[in-house]
Amino acid sequence: xxxxxxxxxxxxxxxxxxxxxxxxxxxxxxxxxxxxxxxxxxxxxxxxxxxxxxxxxxxxxxxxxxxxxxxxxxxxxxxxxxxxxxxxxxxxxxxxxxxxxxxxxxxxxxxxxxxxxxxxxxxxxxxxxxxxxxxxxxxxxxxxxxxxxxxxxxxxxxxxxxxxxxxxxxxxxxxxxxxxxxxxxxxxxxxxxxxxxxxxxxxxxxxxxxxxxxxxxxxxxxxxxxxxxxxxxxxxxxxxxxxxxxxxxxxxxxxxxxxxxxxxxxxxxxxxxxxxxxxxxxxxxxxxxxxxxxxxxxxxxxxxxxxxxxxxxxxxxxxxx
Amino acid sequence: xxxxxxxxxxxxxxxxxxxxxxxxxxxxxxxxxxxxxxxxxxxxxxxxxxxxxxxxxxxxxxxxxxxxxxxxxxxxxxxxxxxxxxxxxxxxxxxxxxxxxxxxxxxxxxxxxxxxxxxxxxxxxxxxxxxxxxxxxxxxxxxxxxxxxxxxxxxxxxxxxxxxxxxxxxxxxxxxxxxxxxxxxxxxxxxxxxxxxxxxxxxxxxxxxxxxxxxxxxxxxxxxxxxxxxxxxxxxxxxxxxxxxxxxxxxxxxxxxxxxxxxxxxxxxxxxxxxxxxxxx
Ligand SMILES: Nc1ncnc2c1ncn2[C@@H]1O[C@H](COP(=O)(O)OP(=O)(O)OP(=O)(O)O)[C@@H](O)[C@H]1O
Ligand SMILES: [Mg+2]
Numbered sequence: 001x002x003x004x005x006x007x008x009x010x011x012x013x014x015x016x017x018x019x020x021x022x023x024x025x026x027x028x029x030x031x032x033x034x035x036x037x038x039x040x041x042x043x044x045x046x047x048x049x050x051x052x053x054x055x056x057x058x059x060x061x062x063x064x065x066x067x068x069x070x071x072x073x074x075x076x077x078x079x080x081x082x083x084x085x086x087x088x089x090x091x092x093x094x095x096x097x098x099x100x101x102x103x104x105x106x107x108x109x110x111x112x113x114x115x116x117x118x119x120x121x122x123x124x125x126x127x128x129x130x131x132x133x134x135x136x137x138x139x140x141x142x143x144x145x146x147x148x149x150x151x152x153x154x155x156x157x158x159x160x161x162x163x164x165x166x167x168x169x170x171x172x173x174x175x176x177x178x179x180x181x182x183x184x185x186x187x188x189x190x191x192x193x194x195x196x197x198x199x200x201x202x203x204x205x206x207x208x209x210x211x212x213x214x215x216x217x218x219x220x221x222x223x224x225x226x227x228x229x230x231x232x233x234x235x236x237x238x239x240x241x242x243x244x245x246x247x248x249x250x251x252x253x254x255x256x257x258x259x260x261x262x263x264x265x266x267x268x269x270x271x272x273x274x275x276x277x278x279x280x281x282x283x284x285x286x287x288x289x290x291x292x293x294x295x296x297x298x299x300x301x302x303x304x305x306x307x308x309x310x311x312x313x314x315x316x317x318x319x320x321x
Numbered sequence: 322x323x324x325x326x327x328x329x330x331x332x333x334x335x336x337x338x339x340x341x342x343x344x345x346x347x348x349x350x351x352x353x354x355x356x357x358x359x360x361x362x363x364x365x366x367x368x369x370x371x372x373x374x375x376x377x378x379x380x381x382x383x384x385x386x387x388x389x390x391x392x393x394x395x396x397x398x399x400x401x402x403x404x405x406x407x408x409x410x411x412x413x414x415x416x417x418x419x420x421x422x423x424x425x426x427x428x429x430x431x432x433x434x435x436x437x438x439x440x441x442x443x444x445x446x447x448x449x450x451x452x453x454x455x456x457x458x459x460x461x462x463x464x465x466x467x468x469x470x471x472x473x474x475x476x477x478x479x480x481x482x483x484x485x486x487x488x489x490x491x492x493x494x495x496x497x498x499x500x501x502x503x504x505x506x507x508x509x510x511x512x513x514x515x516x517x518x519x520x521x522x523x524x525x526x527x528x529x530x531x532x533x534x535x536x537x538x539x540x541x542x543x544x545x546x547x548x549x550x551x552x553x554x555x556x557x558x559x560x561x562x563x564x565x566x567x568x569x570x571x572x573x574x575x576x577x578x579x580x581x582x583x584x585x586x587x588x589x590x591x592x593x594x595x596x597x598x599x600x601x602x
Contacts, residue, residue: 014594055595060423060426060427060592060597061598062592062593083428088427094419095419095420096419096421097349099349099352099353099354099357100348100352104348104349104352107348108348109424109428110345111346111348112341112342112345112346112428113428113429114334114429114430156424
């Protein structure tokens, strides 16, 4: 079942005069389909168009060309219907009123979603506990740290029980602890509600890899790849990066003769650490017998997995950040 | 038949939904604005100081005694004008900066009910201030009000509020479209409105022409009507209070309809141009 769909979606902006004027093409011909139950990631460098996509799907921005459907409704025409099904949380959000307490703020936003007060408060308390923020429920919002604030924002988004939630860089600038709580919450939430959908954008490769069922990599407003993390990584798995640590290897140059491109250096324990890229993994067997012949001892051999970072660099031609 | 009742249930749901939104948005104004006790000092004593200045000028001029009452009522009522200018008209600008505007915009309720919540909350908190100002004024300057027509008085007050806050909502959408420049309009409007709406003296003495133009500001007729009813013996009224009530009712309707129209227009335009959100968010 499709929950989000875009068809040849494009969006342009008039650039500011001080930026030289002209037209900025923020999204170009984006056609994607996101299914219920998916955590769908949008990964891209600064200015790629991630937030623009989310804003269009959240009814904050109209497309200049093409169509977008959320929960089956056209975001431009039936925006009220869309709004009943969604919520949105952005990283670094400073929403709310500083004079109110955490609980009061959340209650206030719940009232925009037609939730009876009592039910809203119960829901808020339950989520405050889940996000480890219950202790702070009666603190004024303006006294919260960045991490606490973002947890509050997450509760704001999830307390309305949306069918589809849009998270724009939800862990932006947070420490490891707060990020972990937020990521765990997202995966738990979709596990418990397999008919819901999460669309999240991120800068963090590891986050995309850990959370997402499928990832769209966008650059310059265009989707340049759309795959599961595993399949994306296959794009760069024609080479195999290996390291081998061994002791008692009298003639390390023989390793190079065998595999062609090995480099090595001695580590603190006097063992040699070899780095090599193998075009054919079967050569490992010959390597092992050669070391044994030399009366050396292999401590370990590891194959490094290609990361999404490798994929990204290959596709975009540069790293993130 | 069943279709009708489904329709009316749908209608009720929409009303309830928007009523909740209004209540939610009113809350921070009712609770938040009164949470720090320092408001008592700034929002009650400061107006009393400027009222006192005029009271002593009028005393020195040997003005009729009701003038002291006029100034107290005027001083209390201008609190609403400040609230409408700075906390209604300029408010959406703030809400956008903080990031609340986009959250209101994605919520399944009309922006009008969020604005109405601001208005109700703002009017409530300002009323606490206005009443304290009046009470302190009465105590210090020993003014006697007549309470001959409480119903008409209430009517005039209520429709002054609706018209005034309706105007505030209308300005709010214009301010959104004009951005920062609009701030200067608020600054420029503050003082002349004090003068035109008759904060210092009855508008009658501005002459019929000027007073008629000034009557477009709901505060003008509201103040004039309330003064007439509270000091019936003075005969300083511009036009009969019942007529003023009628005009205020019409102004209320006009401003509310215009506010609705402008808010819709502003929202659609902002969605086209990408102005509902801050660019870097
Ligand atoms: N309201 C706007 N007016 C003009 N240009 C805009 C507007 N919003 C976005 N843009 C431009 O559109 C492009 C895409 O912006 P967008 O915010 O979608 O990028 P992003 O992928 O979210 O980047 P980031 O990682 O920095 O958040 C950028 O070049 C940006 O400057
Ligand atoms: Mg962004």
